[in-house]
Amino acid sequence: MAQMRTECVGRLSARLAGLVTALLVLATGPAGAVQPGQVDDFSGPSLDGWSSGGGNPNPPAVVAGGGPLGAGDAFLQLTANGGSAGGRLVAFAGATWTGDFLAAGVTALRMDVRNLGSTDLSLRLMFTDGAGSRAISAQAVPVASGSGWMPVLFPLGPxxxxxxxxxxxxxxxxxLMHATAAAFPPSPVVALLGVDNVTAVPEPGAALLLGGGLVLLMAAMRRRRGNTPLALAAGLALAGTLPAQAQVLPAIPFGDIAVRLNPVATGLSAPAYATFAPGVADKxxxxxxxxxxRVLQNGSLLPGAAMDLSAxxxxxxxxxxxxxERGFLGLAFHPGFSTASSAGHRTLYTYTSELIxxxxxxxxxxxxGAVQNYRNLVTEWKMDTATWQVDxxxxxxxxSFxxxxxxxxxxxxxxxxxGHLYLGLGDGGNANDVGPSHLEPGGNAQNLSTPLGKMLRIDxxxxxxxxxSANTVSANGQYRIPLDNPFQGPGQVAETFAYGFRNPYRFSFDRTDLGGTGDLIAADVGxxxxxxxxxxxxxxNHGWAVKEGEFVFYRTDPDGPGPLTAGSIGPREPGTTGLVDPIQGTLGSxxxxxxxxxxxxxxxxYRGSAIPALVGKYVFGDLALRNAPPRVDGRLFYADLETGLIREFLLPGEAGGRLPNGLTVHGFxxxxxxxxxxxxxxxPANGNGGLVLQITAVPEPVQWALFGLGLAALAGLARQRRRG
Known part of the structure; x- marks a missing residue:
């Protein structure tokens, strides 16, 4: 009987291992030549197959310098004479960009473009099959005349x-089609466009959804004796599928992680930060x-406010x-918030700007002795966990400061x-760490006698x-100062943990409870x-205002009427003794x-589970791409803390792959x-244009089909068990 059971399990293992292999091939193996992640950078053989429309340069012109990466970066310079409505600007008919895009898991194509002409353009992609049938990207991508290099995204999903x-x-x-307006067919137009770095975007959700079906399958197998070979085979197979200043640093390209932005709260004023209370999973x-x-509970915004500090x-x-930049800015819940025996039970803290x-x-x-127009302060509160209202x-x-x-x-x-509370303070304001409330020499951030420009730490x-506690009681008697804070000499602010910051507006800890390192990561505004x-x-000492990033910074004019004015940067000098540079990786900083x-x-x-490709990467953004009032067009990025590379998220469904409607990024x-x-x-804060957007994975129908195959495998297993 035991031998029969072993043989049955062996047969199931072989069949299901074959099914797993087939599923993985379907998930990751393309039919045809197109490959997720492949790139044409228009150097060498990648040019083969590109051609312009009739009457235009054929093949299109190649410019050996001036692409997105600057001098030496080759790109296609395309000219279309506008002989017909919706003129064909450039086409590719060679093997590299042909094949089954759906089976390959390609859900978008992205490219760097630059409008070199004098007419605003709208771009779309058209795909043709062997029978002459056509599909055109539904969203036009606007590219203004005289634009600089910009990454654009063409979503390809159903x-x-x-x-x-x-x-x-x-x-x-x-x-690649061009027009003068988003509508097609458009009017004829002469176009001059630069194109570089055409990339097939892979789908990050494939492995996750395939895994869902397989996990159910494996869960069922755990009920059977002798299931180790199958579980190991499935686990190993699945693991293989997870995946207007002078420019002085490389442009940030789009990466290979696509996400959706799911609105979970709308109609807010200017949401700036969001966090959870320890031990409270649903809010x-x-x-x-x-x-x-405000409180978001199980994905729904509760009416009213848990606390109103507007007055x-x-x-x-x-x-x-x-x-x-003032107002209600920060919130933190004590680690003992849900522990009745803790001194921090039901306790939270706020950071606000208020009048003195x-x-x-x-x-x-x-x-x-500068005029004090207001103060920033840290305040403690208690919350009623029956009503979720702050007392x-x-x-x-x-x-207060x-x-x-x-x-x-x-x-x-x-x-x-x-267990200590950290607070990041800016250098006091104005520019260059200079002004009525700035110390000399060197400014506030480098002076240990003021808390400004510092990271503070207290109990x-x-x-x-x-x-x-052995920790020292503060001078005002309201908190304690950790004994191992490093600056407790005469005249020094003992609350200081680190210094040399301009404006560490947002920082966070890499959560150890979810497998993180515990590192304190701060984004310091330049x-x-x-x-x-x-x-x-x-x-x-994190450098300001001796340096800005890795670059020498001039607080004052160092050479009189010369080119190095106050507020400018000098040479890039990483590794300055005694200063902590921005995070350095194996490939960049x-x-x-x-x-x-x-x-x-x-x-x-990121330490969540919904987007496996993002785990361990630092998610952040930039307030706006343009500073002209009003500030508009925020950006969303992720950074690899190991390689030191920054990439922009792919946002399928958004025009140009960017945040819509001029949205600015105020917090996370x-x-x-x-x-x-x-x-x-x-x-602004008196408006109602604020949104809370959950960053989610991008499941496409082909991946849901894979999930279904996993469930089908589970059903097959159940039938086999009934027979045996």
């Missing part, structure tokens, strides 16, 4: 194409800059000013794995509740040139210049499961 999507299963020719708490604390934060916040009450002084006054009578102030300028307020408070619990991402270390954005918005290291959120959210808006 619903993203006019005509029949099945054409994508038999592509014989791919054609996400959302900070609105105008002073409201406290405005003024100084000017709600109608979309560029105001008459007859009082901040804990730290603005340096140099206004529980308010306790911990520390007088401010002269309205900018560089920092904004994040967060608990580290050591926020009232000292009366922590009498057994001035005119460089945005950077730092791994913050105890006692570290985590910094970019202002040709790619204007103000970095820090996020989180993380829920208890490690899933992430982008907090965006296109209205």
């Amino acid at each position: 619903g993203a194409l006019h005509s029949h999507a099945e054409v994508l299963s038999a592509v014989t020719q791919m054609t 996400l708490f959302i900070v609105e800059q105008n002073g409201l604390l 406290r934060v405005a003024p100084p916040l000017i709600p109608g000013n979309p560029n105001d 009450p008459a007859g009082t002084q901040p804990t730290w006054a603005a340096p140099n 206004p009578t529980s308010r306790r102030e911990l520390m 007088g401010k002269n300028a309205g900018n560089h307020n920092g904004g994040t408070i967060a608990f580290g794995g050591d 926020p619990i009232a000292p009366a509740l922590t009498t057994g 001035q005119r040139n460089i945005e950077e991402i730092d791994r913050v270390v105890l006692g570290g 985590l910094q970019y210049d202002h040709t790619q954005g204007i103000s970095i918005t820090g996020g989180f290291v 959120g993380e829920d208890a499961a490690g899933e992430l959210y982008a907090l965006v808006t296109n209205t």
Whole structure:
């Protein structure tokens, strides 16, 4: 009997291993030549097969320099004479871009383009099969005249194409079409376009959805004795499938991770941050800059507010000013929030900008006796977990900081794995770390006698509740200072953990409870040139205002009437002794210049489960691509902390692969499961254009089919078990 059972299991193992292999081939093996991730960079043999339309240069002209990567980067320079409506600008009929796009898992094509002409263009892709049937991308991509290099995305999934999507299963020719407007057929137009780095975008959700079916299959097998060979075979097979300043740094290209942005909260003012309470899995708490604390429960926004600080934060916040950096900025829940025996039970902390009450002084006054126009402060509260309302009578102030300028307020408070509360403060505002409330020599960020430009660390619990602690009680008696804080000499701010920051607006810890490192990752907002991402270390000097990123920075004019003016950068000098540079990887460093954005918005290291390809990567963004009022066009990025490379997310379904409607990126959120959210808006804090967008995987119908095959395999197994 045991031998029969073993033989039965052996037969099942062989059959199911074969099925697994077939599924994986379907998921990852293309039919035809097209391959997910393949790139044409227009150097060498990749030019074979490209041709222009009739009457145009054929083959198209190749320019040996001036592509997206600058001098020496080759690209196609295409000219169309506009002889017919919707003129064919360029086509590819060779083997590289033919085949079964659907079976290959190609869900989008992206390319770098530059409009070299004097007419605004709209671009679409057309696909033709051997029978002459055609499908055209449904969304036109606008490219303004005189544009610089910009990455564009053409989604190819069902619903993203006019005509029949099945054409994508038999592509014989791919054609780039141009027009003067989004509508087709358009008017004839003369076009001059640069094209580079055409890339087939792979589908990151394939392995995840295939895995779903296989996991169910494996779960059933665990009920049988002798199932190790099958589970091992399936597990190993599945594992194989997971996958307007001068430009001084490389442009940020699109990466190979595509995501959807699922709106889970709309009609907000200016959402700026979101987090969870320890031990509370079904709620996400959302900070609105105008002073409201909102609660998202199981994906639905609860009516009303858990706390209303609007009367406290405005003024100084000017709600109608979309560029105001003040208001309700930060939120943190104590690690013991859900533990009844903890001194931090039901306790949370806020970071806000408020007026200075008459007859009082901040804990730290603005340096140099400067006029103090408001204060930023950390406050403790208690929350009723039956109603999820914050008790206004529980308010306790911990520390505050007088401010002269309205900018560089920092904004994040967060608990580290050591149980201490961290707070990032900007350098005091203005530019160059210079001004009425800035110390000399060197500015605030390099001066250890002020908390400005620092990362602070404290034990926020009232000292009366922590009498057994050896940590020092603060001068105002409201919290304790960890004994191992590195700067506790005469005149130094003992709360300092690290220094040399310009404006560490958003930082986060890589969560150890989800397999992370515990590292403190901060995005430090740059001035005119460089945005950077730092791994913050105890006692570290992170460079500002000696350097901006890896570049020498000039706080003052170093050469009189010469070219090096105050606020400019000099040579790139990584590895300066005594300074901590932006995170350095094997292939690059985590910094970019202002040709790619204007103000970095820090996020989180992804430790969720929905997007396997993203695990361990740092998700962040930039406020806006353009600074002209109003600021518009935020960007969403991810960074590989090992390689040091930054990539832009693919956003299938969005024109040009970018955030729609001029949305700006004000913050990010993380829920208890490690899933992430982008907090965006296109209205000021007195508007209602704010959105909370959950960053989700991109399942396409072909991948759901794979999931179904996994379920079919499970059904087959069940039938086999009944027979045996």
